[in-house]
Amino acid sequence: MITVDMRDRKPIYEQLIDNIRTLAVQGILQPDEHLPSVRQLAAELAINPNTIQKAYQELERQHVIYSLPGRGNFISGDIRGITEQEQRRVGELLRTQLQAAKKAGLTREALITLIDDVYHHAQNVEKEE
Amino acid sequence: MITVDMRDRKPIYEQLIDNIRTLAVQGILQPDEHLPSVRQLAAELAINPNTIQKAYQELERQHVIYSLPGRGNFISGDIRGITEQEQRRVGELLRTQLQAAKKAGLTREALITLIDDVYHHAQNVEKEE
DNA sequence: TATCTGTACTATTTGTGTTAGTACAGTTGA
């Protein structure tokens, strides 16, 4: 479910943040669902517990999850706000990428073809972002 | 013309690479045009000559520029291949970004609106990519 | 009470980007 790619240039804790936020927005992780403990997830992914905690800490700051000391970390009960926030975030990243595409000489039609390709083919993808 | 943003997380040498490649693809830098010398550009941008050289070295490896030892660095005479290569590169980045947008719940129509926004408004942009 | 849980903290390591400095050979123009 939750994965990291050591070859990716993006820091592990950021991968975790985006990964879990996406799973929450998609509803794959349900509100109030219990997340793996810091130590357990660290063991599963073979990375340091401090790195997990750093990700959880940031996710709590973003209100994607909440923590009950001694109990664990849980997905936020209010996902609507998170979803809107995520859509704005992805939209901004997409805008700069589209401007680069325009500079590279890609036509509006080529981009729409690309969109249709992504939206029609219901293929699973490894990476997001 | 050639600029860098110290606040950007992207390494300076990568900014230079993308910056110059874009200028070449756009035709703002013409084929066989003389680029600033390593030391001169370093002085202009107030960064280390080694950083400039690193960027030039990679640009030569990508055949975006060529170097004549003792004379200087010049934009490649063959820009068509570079342009196609750049379009593939930007297209792939865009694809992963679109997949993230889909995961976030953005509709196909919302994305087309975003494209139209980018392609209609002929506004200059600071960042690319 | 043993064993989970989150949390906090310091120290260390690692990798990458950047700077600093030097050196040498090819090119150019006065």
Added chain:
DNA sequence: TCAACTGTACTAACACAAATAGTACAGATA
């Protein structure tokens, strides 16, 4: 010819962020 450019190569040092290692303590739970 020679001074002043040019690219290129190299080592050393520095800066910073990410990640690891280890310890500690309080709350929750069965």
